[in-house]
Amino acid sequence: MFYATNRVALVAAFCVITDSRVADAPDLDSGRSISMNWRNRSACFGVNPELFFPDGSTGRALLQIEEAKAVCRQCEVIETCLKWAMESGQDAGVWGGLSEEERRALKRRTRVRRAS
Numbered sequence: 233m234f235y236a237t238n239r240v241a242l243v244a245a246f247c248v249i250t251d252s253r254v255a256d257a258p259d260l261d262s263g264r265s266i267s268m269n270w271r272n273r274s275a276c277f278g279v280n281p282e283l284f285f286p287d288g289s290t291g292r293a294l295l296q297i298e299e300a301k302a303v304c305r306q307c308e309v310i311e312t313c314l315k316w317a318m319e320s321g322q323d324a325g326v327w328g329g330l331s332e333e334e335r336r337a338l339k340r341r342t343r344v345r346r347a348s
């Protein structure tokens with residue numbers, strides 16, 4: 233039940249973030265404001281936000297993740313979206329063409345690269 237409630241909050245947050253009427257969003261690490269103008273050109277604008285937040289990571293959810301990533305592949309701001317998702321700590325859902333597991337792996341690789 234907690235997951236379902238949390239998921240509703242995530243989908244609502246996605247709607248706010250992809251709503252071009254919202255000018256900026258806070259960077260969770262620095263507290264600075266991040267320009268969100270790139271959202272005006274997003275391929276997911278007008279797409280059901282539920283698509284980007286599959287319930288789990290197996291079975292039907294895997295198909296949903298691939299459907300969301302297919303939208304991202306058509307998106308001209310995919311790199312900006314991914315950078316924003318990584319920097320603002322978006323841990324759930326599909327952002328910038330990557331699933332949450334893929335973003336976690338990318339974060340780990342980046343940390344290892346910076347440490348060496």
Ligand code: SF4
Pocket residue numbers: 271274275276277284303304305307308309310311313314326327328329
């Ligand atoms: S990369 Fe995907 S989630 Fe990000 S703005 Fe584009 S379509 Fe939306």
